[in-house]
């Protein structure tokens with residue numbers, strides 16, 4: 046028997062570290078060595094590990110109702126969660142569709158946008174637009190919508206959708222060029238596109254690449270001229286990663302569809318939501334089954350996951366958590382000033398990143414940090430920190446110091 050791990054070259058990778066316990070910002074291995082989880086375990090454990098209150102909410106829900114199929118049935122934790130999220134989202138986003146993880150939240154969004162036009166009898170819209178370098182998950186549709194230039198998925202390219210990639214702007218000058226290219230494409234093919242999908246303000250898996258909200262507003266406005274739907278993939282950016290509840294809070298133009306997952310349950314259970322507008326929802330209403338949305342997963346809106354998410358949001362709302370988030374944002378900025386011999390220093394909310402010369406150097410930093418009890422996971426030559434919001438000032442300072450010494 047052998048366990049096959051994700052995104053791992055099994056031939057050359059060292060043995061996986063066996064983790065036996067988590068507590069707050071820490072993980073403990075089978076030798077009782079303690080690590081600070083500076084990537085919030087693939088960005089999901091925003092409140093740290095083994096939070097007692099979330100664990101208790103899960104236990105309580107599990108004793109009451111562990112699961113019920115969501116077609117034809119509903120339940121209190123699911124309804125409570127949507128009601129809560131509705132308070133934070135742009136008011137136009139009011140129709141909530143559950144799924145299981147980030148990739149499926151994206152699949153739902155892509156299918157929703159496509160079927161929306163089909164339902165309206167518009168059959169020519171079979172293309173998607175993306176922002177070059179974006180990552181939206183590993184399922185066929187999510188990979189396909191991200192386009193052919195993906196550094197993760199190009200091996201599957203023959204299955205991908207027809208897409209147009211907006212050039213990623215590294216400067217305001219770049220923005221003008223990107224926008225002009227987009228306009229040119231739209232003139233020819235705008236009426237053939239059903240949706241644009243972007244990670245708003247920061248592309249996580251591209252190495253925490255940040256871009257300006259003004260640019261996102263401009264492209265949103267431009268594609269809207271052609272009736273194209275706008276999807277914000279907030280799977281990574283949601284729940285205060287960028288400093289505000291959602292990245293969309295920093296944008297003037299609001300999307301037609303938003304995807305949420307990762308931090309939603311504080312890292313306890315995989316659930317996801319795709320949320321949309323009345324205009325889109327209404328196009329699926331009909332006396333015939335044909336127009337209904339053709340999507341659903343066995344574990345859709347799992348009540349235990351929903352109970353965990355409600356509790357996670359309650360904790361996020363507390364003054365203490367909000368204060369911690371603010372302190373992390375502020376101290377990240379101070380940390381960047383202390384760093385030398387690195388390039389492209391950037392921070393957005395609770396995310397901080399910089400580039401080193403090569404991916405080999407980044408890997409060396411990772412190994413050295415690991416020895417010091419700090420878990421990081423650079424992407425290529427980009428080194429980044431995404432701590433859980435419960436991290437102490439002392440631990441954060443320890444991590445910064447070790448980084449600066451490098």
Ligand SMILES: Cc1ncc(COP(=O)(O)O)c(C=O)c1O
Nearest residue numbers: 146147148180181182249280281
């Ligand atoms: C922006 C974004 N969308 C979608 C996904 C896919 O989420 P999951 O890994 O939960 O399927 C990720 C994962 O990293 C992501 O960063």
